[in-house]
Amino acid sequence: MRSKKTLIACLLFLILFWSLSYLPRPTGYILDKDWTLTINNNTKEIELPYYQFPKRSGIAEFKTSFKRPKGNALVIPKISCYAFKVYINDFLISHVGDFDNPTANIWNYAQIIIIDDKILKEENELFIEAYLLDDVGMHIPPFIDSKEKVMGRISVFNFINNDIHLIMLGISLSIAFIMITISIFNKTHRKMYLCLGLSTILVALYSFDCLYRLYSGDMNTFLFARKMLFACCYGSGIFLIIGIEKYTKQTLKVRKLILLCVYLAIIIVMTSKDFIVLRSRINILNIIAVISPMYTIILFSKYKIAKFFFGTSFATLTLIYTVLSVALRAHTPYLFPYGIIVFSIGLGFEIILEFTKIYNEKIRIYKKSVTDHLTGAHNRNILEDLNMGIDDIFILIDIDNLKYYNDTFGHSHGDALLMEIVKVIKNHIRKKDFIIRLGGDEFLIILKDGSEAIAKDIISCIREEFKNSIKNRKVDISFGILRYQSDFESSYSQVDKIMYKMKAKKKYSNRNESSPDFNG
Known part of the structure; x- marks a missing residue:
């Protein structure tokens, strides 16, 4: 996988170099x-x-x-x-x-x-x-x-050399804001996501220096803007180093020296009095822009973190290429911005993807913990996470004569009966409502923002469809309906009494059907 990613990075580098050399x-x-x-x-x-x-x-x-x-x-x-x-x-x-x-x-x-x-x-x-x-x-x-x-070819050249930076700028900012948003809710890795998000934002801001524009304000504004853009480039390295160290839980001995150099570079750039001084300093300080990504690349390589090999390989190629071009004063395409932006986008994308996988796994584990494995309804654990209020309606259901059904047809058929009642209930409730298996053959429906009248209609439809699907005269359901009271325990206790009152009436009645008492 590492060699494949490295090969793709080399191929992208060659395509970019060829395009920016051949087209113009x-x-x-x-x-x-x-x-x-x-x-x-x-x-x-x-x-x-x-x-x-x-x-x-x-x-x-x-x-x-x-x-x-x-x-x-x-x-x-x-x-x-x-x-x-x-x-x-x-x-x-x-x-x-x-x-x-x-x-x-x-x-x-x-x-x-x-x-x-x-x-x-x-x-x-x-x-x-x-x-x-x-x-x-x-x-x-x-x-x-x-x-x-x-x-045609000059238009393509301008697109690659200018317009594509706008696309990468948009992607970078999107990834950065996602990471910063994650940092707000993820206390465990807050500093890592925050630092990497800020690093990506600063890299994106630096890319403004690569965008074609006919006017950048007056001379003083333009000088200040250029100093800020280069400060963003160097400053992104500080957050990058801190974020990657938090991710790998590793540091290198030269860390403090590198951070000190970056701080000094920012100060030196921001104190430049004119464009000539700024340019002369940048020509020397550009090595600082190379050091931070190289530090990250060394960390990834040392600890063999394969998922980042594409971004690190591409960044390494562009950094080596840039250093050689400057040293040899070669008139070659300027690829350094592509290297750091692709690196930042690749790094951010992989970290967000990793977070998404971890988050989805936690969601899967959570759903498993609150789901009854037999029927697919929720189990009692879901009650800890529900916010219930006086606008909610409880419908407590118990299947009549389930023991008779199990003894007559077998427990596998009894299990099928439980699954059938849940299937029927789901056909008649909304997505925001809940069906919870409290245990055995007892189920609780919670209608969010409901009314007793709607509850009566729903349970009548459920009862009718369930009896039609089972086609066994001895199997029925008993139920109770109640508006949520002050807390779950008292609400459950009251609706349980209502449900058992209906069950008792049917048990001691000579009639096969009886009118349920909804009011207790």
């Missing part, structure tokens, strides 16, 4: 050479892909030239900036974000720009003006191809 691949006229980049009046030649962390915020200008292309769609697969304008031959053909408040989150969204053929020449100049805050670059070269060839 440059085709047609590829614009990867002869670029110049100007930042703060400093111009240099570059080749794409290109990425850097500038020392201050400002405008970056990308320029290149190209011949008349065959296609009509300019695709910019992945540009790192917070607003940009695109010009061809000094004509503005696209404007993304707001240069007055450059707070757009556009790094993970491929732009398709339709080119008007009227502005094209034999020799053309492409100029991209980008507003940088903490980084700038193009991880995949722009290209020009026909709209029909690129629209």
Whole structure:
């Protein structure tokens, strides 16, 4: 089972990596050479892909030239900036974000720009003006191809790279709120469910950094929001470690050191004064985001908890991949958010599933403890859990001449008789009513929010159907009807007297049928 889950995780990782690498691949006229980049009046030649962390915020200008292309769609697969304008031959053909408040989150969204053929020449100049805050670059070269060839695959790419985060965000929050709800009612494992729920919520909040948006408020609001998102990412690790330790009932020696590092990372992030400082610190502190899941993965692996092998295997692959990508400065798809979100969803789902199994088992055991194994009616144990009031009606039933029936036809037939009376009773009462076998051939019907008139109609129908199904003149039922009194014992005692009064009348009467006395 472990190897199968690990294999599925590897397959999912490869599919995701292939999709985010293959779908935005440059085709047609590829614009990867002869670029110049100007930042703060400093111009240099570059080749794409290109990425850097500038020392201050400002405008970056990308320029290149190209011949008349065959296609009509300019695709910019992945540009790192917070607003940009695109010009061809000094004509503005696209404007993304707001240069007055450059707070757009556009790094993970491929732009398709339709080119008007009227502005094209034999020799053309492409100029991209980008507003940088903490980084700038193009991880995949722009290209020009026909709209029909690129629209489908770029749309799929944007769905996987952006929209799917919204789906995972919804799933994460749903799982988190379920775990927090469970923590309210489950005192034994309250801290575990609460911590894992909070960890999942913080991971979901961090995923907002992966969502495409054209505006994130003013600069100060955006800076605070970004600090909070990264703090959520690191903070989720604290709750994750505590929750998993409660689940496994195990800790590692490095636990205190890891938690201290996470606390320090949050403080360092929240005290960043601007985007440049925040980015420089995040580049170093990202290792903290890796440590907490790795701690959990080690715990699961050490104690061989197979049910979490899919999530832990996928997270391990994305974490190793992310570390290598950063170390090698590779222009590869950013998969870290997928890793931690899939891990959180998988972890939460498995724990909720486990809780559901335990809960269902407890329900099964409880139902067994309050159910009469022969007839399927409730037994006396159910009385401890019932809330009875003056609006409830008691109908106490006793089968007449059951001993005669057992002696004549055998106990197996007597058992069938008991099952038949319960079957008949269930045909005439509501789901909210109760049928309880008190012992032997004595049954108590509790009509919730009933009346004596309704009780009389119900017992008349039960008696008639039961006698018709048995077809034995000596077998009948005696019964008593009473509105619930102050407590169960006094109510039962009174309705028992009423029922035995009817039984006594029938016993000493020469008639086969007698009119029951409902009023005692």
